[in-house]
Amino acid sequence: MIAFFISGHGFGHAARQIEIINALACRDGILIRTAAPRWLFDRTLRTPVTFLPGETDTGIVQIDSLRLDEAATAVAAREFYATFPQRVDAEAALLRAHDVRLVIADAPPLACAAAAAAGLPSIVISNFTWDWIYEGYAGLFQDTAPDVLPLIRSAYAQATAGWRLPMGGGFATFESVIDLPFVARHATKPRDEVLAAFDLPSSRPLVLSSFGGYGVRDLDLHALDCLDTWTVVITGRTRPSSLPEHVAFVDERHLYERGMRYEDLVAAVDAVATKPGYGIISECIANDTAILYTSRGRFPEYDVMVREMPRYLRCAYIDQESLLTGRWRRALEEVMANPPPSQRAVTNGAEVVAQKLRTSNFELGS
Numbered sequence: 001m002i003a004f005f006i007s008g009h010g011f012g013h014a015a016r017q018i019e020i021i022n023a024l025a026c027r028d029g030i031l032i033r034t035a036a037p038r039w040l041f042d043r044t045l046r047t048p049v050t051f052l053p054g055e056t057d058t059g060i061v062q063i064d065s066l067r068l069d070e071a072a073t074a075v076a077a078r079e080f081y082a083t084f085p086q087r088v089d090a091e092a093a094l095l096r097a098h099d100v101r102l103v104i105a106d107a108p109p110l111a112c113a114a115a116a117a118a119g120l121p122s123i124v125i126s127n128f129t130w131d132w133i134y135e136g137y138a139g140l141f142q143d144t145a146p147d148v149l150p151l152i153r154s155a156y157a158q159a160t161a162g163w164r165l166p167m168g169g170g171f172a173t174f175e176s177v178i179d180l181p182f183v184a185r186h187a188t189k190p191r192d193e194v195l196a197a198f199d200l201p202s203s204r205p206l207v208l209s210s211f212g213g214y215g216v217r218d219l220d221l222h223a224l225d226c227l228d229t230w231t232v233v234i235t236g237r238t239r240p241s242s243l244p245e246h247v248a249f250v251d252e253r254h255l256y257e258r259g260m261r262y263e264d265l266v267a268a269v270d271a272v273a274t275k276p277g278y279g280i281i282s283e284c285i286a287n288d289t290a291i292l293y294t295s296r297g298r299f300p301e302y303d304v305m306v307r308e309m310p311r312y313l314r315c316a317y318i319d320q321e322s323l324l325t326g327r328w329r330r331a332l333e334e335v336m337a338n339p340p341p342s343q344r345a346v347t348n349g350a351e352v353v354a355q356k357l358r359t360s361n362f363e364l365g366s
Helices: 012-024 038-044 070-081 084-095 109-117 130-135 136-144 147-154 191-197 252-257 262-268 278-287 300-309 322-324 329-337 350-360
Strands: 002-006 030-034 050-052 063-066 101-107 120-126 161-169 177-179 206-209 231-236 248-252 271-274 290-293 315-318
Touching: 002 012, 002 109, 012 030, 012 038, 012 101, 012 120, 012 278, 012 322, 012 350, 030 120, 038 050, 050 231, 063 070, 070 084, 070 136, 070 147, 084 109, 101 109, 109 120, 120 130, 120 300, 130 136, 130 147, 130 300, 147 206, 161 278, 161 300, 161 350, 206 252, 206 262, 231 252, 231 262, 252 262, 262 350, 271 329, 278 290, 278 300, 290 300, 290 329, 315 329
Parallel strands: 002 030, 002 101, 030 050, 101 120, 120 161, 161 177, 206 231, 206 271, 231 248, 271 290, 290 315
Antiparallel strands: none
């Protein structure tokens, strides 16, 4: 059995590991250990798994998708890692009880320490490590949680290898690091089918408002200045009580009930309004969709993504005030006027990872 320890911070970690699990389809069994919501796995996995919910790291404390709480982040990490030895013992026992032979981490340090305690190999497959992220708040962590960064680095140092995805950082404590292509979700449904399923117009440009599991507060849909030309698509599980003309609602439950996935919607629109995160960026790259991005608080990953995005997709910045008050027109015109990217990214990372795992010396079934 292979155990996947997946961060519960956002949906991106889970989304890309689901792609790897689907590509791997290991007959010896998959165990998933995560605090990410079960429904995300149920909707998108194509292979049976043993799902064990549980907190594996603390990530970043988010107010919403655009705002984070640095002080609460340090406090949460301090409290979690204060009981790290006990957590390691418990997770190591879990690994032994399920006859696990390999641990994959994206990217909880706990997974690496528990694997080492159980005498098992572990691989971190991610675009960043949490020590690199927390180094962005080094002064705060030194004051609030001085033991956390050394402990995380020590845990990562016990991993067998680090397999690094594009657009990130970290991995300084790993003896062995290899670089991978993008693990990305590709659309499987034609655009016309997606548009028809949700009564979306094919005669107008479409922009999808996409802010992940945390959402975004204070976005005034009635103030959008682009609705004479654009249709704005929003998603969720509850339709808003009132929507202006040319704002379309897609019920996420209906999306999956009709055999579609979120990436099919990403591929069907012309642009996505979002904050930079690995999951949505990789999907836009894989499906040739432009990105209108805004800032997301002080998060070390942000600067790397802003620097790297133009190589792979059309993108333009919109400040948070303009985003929230509906002044989208100018930025949308800018992003659509941009030339195609200079570089075509390789986006078959899930298949690459699956093949590397099958041909490794971990003796995995397939």
